[in-house]
Amino acid sequence: PPPPADVLRYLLRVLPALGHLHRMGLVYCDFKPDNVMVTASGVKLIDLGGARRLDDLVSGYLSTPGYRAPELDDDGERPGGVERTAPSVATDTFAVARTLARLVLGRFPGFVDAYRHVLPPRRAHFPLREFESLDRLLRRATATDPQRRFQSVTELADELVGVLYEIVARTEGPVPPLASRWFDATGHPTGEAGPAGPPAAWEVLPELRVDQDDPRAPALTAGPDEDPAALAARLAAIVPVTTEVHLALARARIRAGQLDEAARALDAAAAAAPREWRIDWYRGLAALVARRPGLATADFDRVYSQVPGELAPRLALATALADVATTAGSARERQAARERAAELFDVVGAIDPGVTSAAFGLARCRTDASGKIDAYQRVPRSSSAYTASRARMIGVLVARVPGTDSLAAGSVAAGSAALLRAAALLADPLLDLGERRRAELRRDILTAALALVPAGHPPPDGPRPPTLLGRAMVERELRFGLAETYREMARLTPDRASRVRLVDQANRARPRTLL
Structure with missing residues (x-):
C-alpha cells in the first residue's frame, strides 16, 4: 500500500468533486479505488453512470461489495437490526472510508466477507496502530448506524485534514499550525501551578x-x-x-x-x-x-x-x-x-x-x-513558556547530580556535563527569569557542583578544571561563587529575617581565608 499521507492527499483532492455532486442533489453510489484516477493534471472522479438523485427511492444503482454500506446490502448480508435504505450522503462517506481503509491497509483478508462492514482490529495493522486518529476516523466513518457517520463530505474532509497533519508531522517533519474549526488556540502555557495556585x-x-x-x-x-x-x-x-x-x-x-x-x-x-x-x-x-x-x-x-x-x-x-x-x-x-x-x-x-x-x-x-529534558526541549524559543521550560530543564539537570563523595569517575563526568549544560541554559539571553529566580538557579547549580568536586585544592599537575558560571570547578572557587550568590539573594530579599539567614548561609559557604 502507498504511504498513508499520500492516500489522504489523493482523497482530499477528489472529495470536492463528490461534494459537488451532493450539492447538485446527486449521490455517487459506487465510490471505490477503481473510480479515482491519478493523472498528471490532478485527481479525478470518473464513471458517473451509477449516480442517481438523492430523492430517487426506486431506480436501480451500482455499488461494490466491500465498499457498500450495510444499509444497502441484501437482507442476508446486512448486520442485525440494520434496515435497508436508499443510497445517501452517508452511504457515500462510508464508501470513501472503506476506500481509505483499503488503500492504507492493503489487501487485508476478509475485506468482502468477515470485515465487509467493519474494520479489522487496530493491533493487526501498522497504520492503525501508529496513527490512532486515522483509526478513529475510519471507525466513525464506517459506523453501522448512518447517523453516527460524518454527515457531509465537508465534515469528513475537515477531519481528514487534521489526521493528515498528524501523519505528516510524525513521518515527514514539522508542519505549520493547523487552525481548529471548533476550538480557540488559547490555553494555559504550562498547565502547571503558578504563584496563584493551580490553574482551573x-x-x-x-x-x-x-x-x-x-x-x-x-x-x-x-x-x-x-x-x-x-x-x-x-x-x-x-x-x-x-x-x-x-x-x-x-x-x-x-x-x-x-x-x-x-x-x-x-x-x-x-x-x-x-x-x-x-x-x-x-x-x-x-x-x-x-x-x-x-x-x-x-x-x-x-x-x-x-x-x-x-x-x-x-x-x-x-x-x-x-x-x-x-x-x-x-x-x-x-x-x-x-x-x-x-x-x-x-x-x-x-x-x-x-x-x-x-x-x-x-x-x-x-x-x-x-525523557523530561527531551519534553521540555520541545517548547519553541518564541513561546511565552520558553523561560519556564528552560528553568525546569535546569532543575532536572541539577537533580541528576548525585549528592555523595564516593562517586565513580563516570558519574563525576556525567554530573559535570549535566551542570555545564545547566549553566549554558542559564546564560541564555532569552530567559526572562528575573534577578531573584536567576540567583536561585545559580545557587542550585553551584551547590550541586560542590557535591561533585573533591575537597581541598586540586593537584598542580592535574588537568585544568572546567569553568562553571565563571568559576573553576574546584572547591575553593565554587564556595566563593556560592557565597557571592547567597549575598546577591540577600540583597534581593525584602524581609530582614530572610536577609540575615541568607547572609549566614553565605558565610558558611565561603571558604576559610587568611584575611
Missing part, C-alpha cells in the same frame, strides 16, 4: 467556540467585567433556548462552580440534540472540576472519536489521564494511565509544538531525567 480546568484546555450561526450567539459570551455566576443568571433568562444557549449556560455554571446546575443544562442540551459531541466536552470539563478524572477520561475519549482530527480532545484526554495517574487505586492503573497520557501528550506536542502545555504534561508523565 477550563484555563488549561482550549475554549470551545460559540457557533456564530446561532441567532443568540452575540449574547452568549461574558462581558469584560461579568463574573460566571452573573453570566449564568443572564443566560438562564434567554428564550427561546437553543443548543448554543444550553452549552453556554453549562459553561458558565461550570466556571461558577455550579456543577449540579451545569449537569441539568447539559441534560437539556442532550434531549434537544442527542448527537451533539460538545455536550460530552463540557461533561468532561465538569468532571475535571469535580475531581473525577475517570469520568472525564470517558467523556473526552468519546469527543476524540467524534472529531479525530482535532488536537484539543487529545490534550483534554491526556490531562484527565494524568490526573488518573495520581489518583487511581492500584499502581498498575496509575502506571497505565501515565503511559497513555504520555502517549497523547507526545502526539499533540509533535503535531503542534505551540501547544506547550503538552510538552509540560509529557515531562510530568516521564519518570526518567532524559
